[in-house]
Amino acid sequence: MPDRITAKEIIRQSHQGISVQPFLIRADDDQTYFVKGLSRALGAGLVSEALAAELGAHFGLPIPPWKVMDIPQELIDFSVMDNVQDLSGGPAFASLQVDNASDLLWASLNSLPVDLKRRVLLFDWWILNGDRGLGERGGNVNLILDPKGDLAVIDHNVAFDPELSFEEFRQYHVFRDQLGFFQGNLLARLDYLPQLDAALGDWGRITSLLPDEWIYRDQGHGDEIEPTLQQRLQILERFKEEQFWGQL
Structure with missing residues (x-):
């Protein structure tokens, strides 16, 4: 299991997400984290967050480190904040805060490295994450910049969505202008294939990090919550098929 941490102080609710x-x-541990509770995000959402964080780090994406956080019920009960009960129900997903970060804006897209845009685009299609939309009128991009202008990739609780169509993905993804790079580009495929394969090769260790309360229905027992880990693995194994690359 990963290092588990315990909440000491609930500071505020974020407007992100x-x-x-x-x-x-x-x-x-005297660090601050953005935390999603089991009561609100549900087990499926927290599993998606953790899997994406681990697989994305393998794939070279700048995803903040995460930990499993235990939140004492008395800390929740004594808080007067709105929605604080969202944090109840069991262990939470905690993503290390990026200090003084700002949302990525449409005007800043051209300043990002092209390879990083392509990597994020491919990763999101791999994990079926449709929650990275941005246009000139705004959107929900789930990308932030630190004070140096470096990118951080966050928020994957709606990933592994079997209902996500490529048409929807292609229409809204913030880096959709990079889709043409992959079409018929066998050299790119030969570059990325081993990296995806290596990330998936760590599946056993990654899934061992997940608390049972996130995976199973009844307090860590009983049937698995869908999508199950096996269903998620099948989604990820799409990269071995021609259709996966052909759509890109």
Whole structure:
């Protein structure tokens, strides 16, 4: 299991995120984290977050480090914040805070490295994450910049969505202008294939990091919550098929 940390202070609720707005919490390691609770994000969402964080780090994406956080019920009960009960229900997903970060804006897209854009685009299609939309009128991009202008990739609780169509993905993804790079580009495929394969090769260790409360229905027992780990693995193994690359 990963290092588990315990919440010491609930600081505030973030305005980031549409489906789940995390809380900023200081932990017993004296670091601050953006935290999504089991009661609100549900087990499926927290599994998606953890899998994406681990696989994305393997794939060279700048995803903040994460930990499993235990939040004492008395800390929740004594808080007067709105929505604080979202943090109850069991262990939470905690993503290390990027200090003084700002949302990526449409005007800043050209300043990002092209390889990083392509990598994020491919990764999101791999994990079926449709929550990275941005246009000139805004969107929910789930990408932030640190004070140096370096990118951080966050928020994957709606990934592994079997209902996500490529038409929808192609229409809304922030880096959709890079889709043409992959079409018929066998050299790119030969470059990325081993990297995806290596990331998936760590599947056993990655899934061992997940608390049972996130995987199973009844307090860590019983049937698996869908998508199950096996269903998620089948989604990820699409990269071995021609259709996966042909759509890109």
